[in-house]
Every structure is written in C-alpha cells, then in structure tokens.
Amino acid sequence: MKQRFQQPPPPRAQRRSFLSRTLLAAVLSSALLSACSTPQIQDYAAQTPVLELRDYFNGTLDAYGLFTDRSGKVVKRFTVVMTCSWQGDAGVLDEAFTYSDGSTQRRIWRLKREANGRYTGQADDVVGTAQGQQSGNAFQWAYTLALPVEGRVIEVQFDDWMYLMNDKVMLNKAVMRKWGVGLGEVTLSFFKR
Numbered sequence: 001m002k003q004r005f006q007q008p009p010p011p012r013a014q015r016r017s018f019l020s021r022t023l024l025a026a027v028l029s030s031a032l033l034s035a036c037s038t039p040q041i042q043d044y045a046a047q048t049p050v051l052e053l054r055d056y057f058n059g060t061l062d063a064y065g066l067f068t069d070r071s072g073k074v075v076k077r078f079t080v081v082m083t084c085s086w087q088g089d090a091g092v093l094d095e096a097f098t099y100s101d102g103s104t105q106r107r108i109w110r111l112k113r114e115a116n117g118r119y120t121g122q123a124d125d126v127v128g129t130a131q132g133q134q135s136g137n138a139f140q141w142a143y144t145l146a147l148p149v150e151g152r153v154i155e156v157q158f159d160d161w162m163y164l165m166n167d168k169v170m171l172n173k174a175v176m177r178k179w180g181v182g183l184g185e186v187t188l189s190f191f192k193r
Helices: 012-036
Strands: 059-069 074-087 090-099 104-113 118-122 126-135 138-149 152-164 169-178 181-192
Touching: 074 181, 118 138, 152 181
Parallel strands: none
Antiparallel strands: 059 074, 059 181, 074 090, 090 104, 104 118, 118 126, 126 138, 138 152, 152 169, 169 181
C-alpha cells in the first residue's frame, strides 16, 4: 500500500498574509479602473429637472460653501451673493464672496452660450477661457484660476460639476488640481431667491 504524503496546511500567518495581498490587489485594481472612468457630461442627459443656465443663473442667488484640503479637512467656509443677468446668449454672473476669516472677494464672470449646450466664460482671475457644457440636470465647467496663496499667485485647474436639484437648489462640487495632483475640493449649495 502506497503512502500518500500531504503537505501540512500553511500556518495561519501565511494564510492571512496571502489573503491580505489578494485583497490589496483587488482594491488597487478597482481603484485604477475607477480612476480611468471619470464621469462624462452625457451621463446626465436623461436626468431631470433639465438645467437651463440662462434661467437658473438669472436674478439673485445665495450660495454656501467650503473648501477642504486633500485630507478632507475643512480649511475655509464662505458665502456668496450672486447677481446674474443675461442679454440673449451673453451672461454676467457677479459673485461677492465673504470668507469665514472675514476676508472678501469679488469675481465677475462673463459667459457666452455656444451651440449644443456649450458655454465659454472669462473672469479677471481666470487664465484663458473657461469651457463648459450642459446636459440634463448637470453642467461641467473646466478652467484655470489664478489663486492667491500666502502672498503669491498659483495657477490651479478646476474641474467643476453642478447638479440642478429643483428650480431653487443646485449643488456644486469642484476638484482643484495643480500639475495633475489633487489639492482639495470646493463644495457649494446654491439657492435661487
């Protein structure tokens, strides 16, 4: 009769190490795949209510926001009063910011409605021309902002997404990057008067 030799089962520590490596590989693969699949504005084409920028950003709006650093810590809170008007396809969004540290800032956007739900915009502290597109209840806005930081000015790229919730409320989330590295996020809620 032949005797079969079986290997003893691996020690518990080896099994845990193997499971940890397997789990880590799965998490990293998932993160890499999700990083490659960023949202597209067309993903929101069927979402309602449909956002019409000229209707929503018309009149006076109040906004409440905060800036979080890359760790998620709230660095600064702010409020904005926006006075908005349009003449045909040309719009002006006059934003008056008040920050939690008592400082104030003003930004005046000059927007132009283009074909196929596209918009362009300029402001004094925006480098070049902002590019945006609307689809369904969403608006995606990309631009470079000349941002004053500790006595100097740095150019920061914004990937700005707005979502109309109803005729009065819109939510806004913007990711800030420099050289492709995430610096933090801005979160805003708009309320139309």
